Amino acid sequence: MTDRPKVLVTRPIKEEPTRRLRERCEVTIDENDFGIPRDDLLKMVNGYDALITMLTEQVDAELLAAAGPQLKIVANHAVGFDNVSLPDCTAARVMATNTPDVLTETTADTAFALLMTAARRVGEGERFLRAGTPWIWGPLMMLGQDVHHKTIGIVGFGRIGQAVARRAKGFGMDVIYADAFQLPADVEAQTGAHRVELDELLERADFVSIHTNLTPETRHLFGAEQFERMKDTAVLVNTSRGPVVDEAALADALEAGEIFAAGLDVFEHEPDAHPKLLGLENAVVIPHLGSATVDTRDAMGHLAVDNVFAALDGERPPTLLNPDVLG
Ligand code: DGY
Numbered sequence: 365m366t367d368r369p370k371v372l373v374t375r376p377i378k379e380e381p382t383r384r385l386r387e388r389c390e391v392t393i394d395e396n397d398f399g400i401p402r403d404d405l406l407k408m409v410n411g412y413d414a415l416i417t418m419l420t421e422q423v424d425a426e427l428l429a430a431a432g433p434q435l436k437i438v439a440n441h442a443v444g445f446d447n448v449s450l451p452d453c454t455a456a457r458v459m460a461t462n463t464p465d466v467l468t469e470t471t472a473d474t475a476f477a478l479l480m481t482a483a484r485r486v487g488e489g490e491r492f493l494r495a496g497t498p499w500i501w502g503p504l505m506m507l508g509q510d511v512h513h514k515t516i517g518i519v520g521f522g523r524i525g526q527a528v529a530r531r532a533k534g535f536g537m538d539v540i541y542a543d544a545f546q547l548p549a550d551v552e553a554q555t556g557a558h559r560v561e562l563d564e565l566l567e568r569a570d571f572v573s574i575h576t577n578l579t580p581e582t583r584h585l586f587g588a589e590q591f592e593r594m595k596d597t598a599v600l601v602n603t604s605r606g607p608v609v610d611e612a613a614l615a616d617a618l619e620a621g622e623i624f625a626a627g628l629d630v631f632e633h634e635p636d637a638h639p640k641l642l643g644l645e646n647a648v649v650i651p652h653l654g655s656a657t658v659d660t661r662d663a664m665g666h667l668a669v670d671n672v673f674a675a676l677d678g679e680r681p682p683t684l685l686n687p688d689v690l691g
Contacts, residue, residue: 369413369676374400374421381665406430414672416441423448428456437675439668443467446578450686460685461671466663467655472527474654475573475603478627482599482648484508509597509624512536517569520576528573529555540565566593578605591617598623603654606631615640618647629654
């Protein structure tokens, strides 16, 4: 028998954070790495002191009740926490944490990679070449959109949105943003960004990059009406959460040429992408790789472990999402 704290990790995480966890705790990791089916998770979750979860698990009253009173913390291995009900965690007296900051720059890189790929038809060009299509250089071949000195509209100007703005500045772009909050003047000055209403942003931007959280208010923030407002040369990038975009409406807009292209890291019904999108040359699609680098996944794993250790020590975890639970 052991009295070491018990931790369940729902998907394998990087080696070094795993080693730290094992040094101190009795650790169960689902090595299958395809997500624990909900019914299995409900059956196995009882008796743990800590859970390290992913966006693939819904953390709600049912799961917390199945986990039982020993559970102290749910450490979500992601910055997004739309899969975690904070009110349910607080009601169950369970701390909830996420992994902000450590993935900001990496996710902004992904947004920019999608922006460039979609604007300059990189994916389409690669598919074309690999298919062995006969070709010869031509002045009208596969023309894309310039990125430099264009206008980027950033929807949701938090940490990642601002990191995208810094990259855009390096490309000589004008940066406008739509957000519920006006950023302090020094932040606007650093990024050269200024705030406009969403409709104005959609009308003015050559590139629209989405960085909002998924909430009831932002679900389907982008639909047919928004695509109609956008320029027909515009490129949409989404590295936030899939349901912010009505994917069927986006596929229709791309097919009809209402916008030029889209670069998508996230999907409305993940892991599925709308079947129509997969057939469109002007849709660049990647499987939710926003923070997927060696260094960043190390940092996310370490932060999740730091959060777990703090909770086990009776301390406030560094990135606690529901401070009410301490009161
Ligand atoms: C996040 O951190 O929210 C990503 O989407 C998953 O890595």
